[in-house]
Amino acid sequence: MASQEGLYARAHKQILDIIPSLKGETLTREQWQKLLNVSPYDTKHKDHRDAINRVLWNLSTANQKKVIVKNGSGFKVVDDSLVPINFLSGGGSIFDLLLPFGIHQYCFLYRKNIMIVFGSKDAGKTALLLNIAKLNMRKHRVMYFSSEMVADELAGRMMKYDGLELTDWNIEAYERSYDFNEVIDPDALNIVDFLELGGDESEYYKGVSLVRRIYDKLENGVAIIACQKNKDADFPKGGSGLLEKARIAVSLDPGEVKLTVAKNWADDVTISPRGKAWTYKLVGGINIVNPQESLKEE
16 A cells, blocks of 8 residues: 555646646546546545645645645636737638538638537537548648547548548548647647547546647647537536637537537628527438528527
């Protein structure tokens, strides 16, 4: 069994390692423990829990510049970073992007923007992402990260796209299920299929952290990130925090796609497009057939 000093040192390092990705967030002791893979309830983890609690308290009461402060019943990670916005030189660098269902006619992404695609099981998330890749592969470097498909499966899906040979696909595909921020191209069209999250409250902070890391890595490019949701749910697994960075977000259920976030409106749009919805059929796991728009009331 590890000594108290050893557990404290381990907890101290773990907390300092994850602090940069949690800036501005407030977590309870239990949420900190879950993030560090320590059960808040298992008696076997009591010593590790105590070490985590001591580290949090000591960091929040330190005399030097604090990285954590006590905030109600939780501990908040201090975010004192400043990134200057040179608005005088900014001419509105819109990222030229075509989207299925004509979504780009209603809203768009600037450089360094995030789009979230969250869908229930078998709703067509991968199909939507591959269609986005296809629509934009002649004008952008497209990096496609798949967390569950190997070469044969991806090739089999792509070969079913009507009118395209496999060799026509001008994208770069990679197997990846973790640390997407370490491999994305800051200036490319990055497609993440998908971000794996569970349903409990600790996943909220994990998801926020993962999306923020991707956002921080972007420069002139964008990222389109897919994640799961329960059928007919309004938010992704992991909660509404996953949508905080999104400038566009779409929700998918079988046969239906809904625009749930639309921050940057197209020039001729005067009424929020949020809530627009389309029905569709999916053929061959990739072909979006017979899309029909139907405005959904919010």
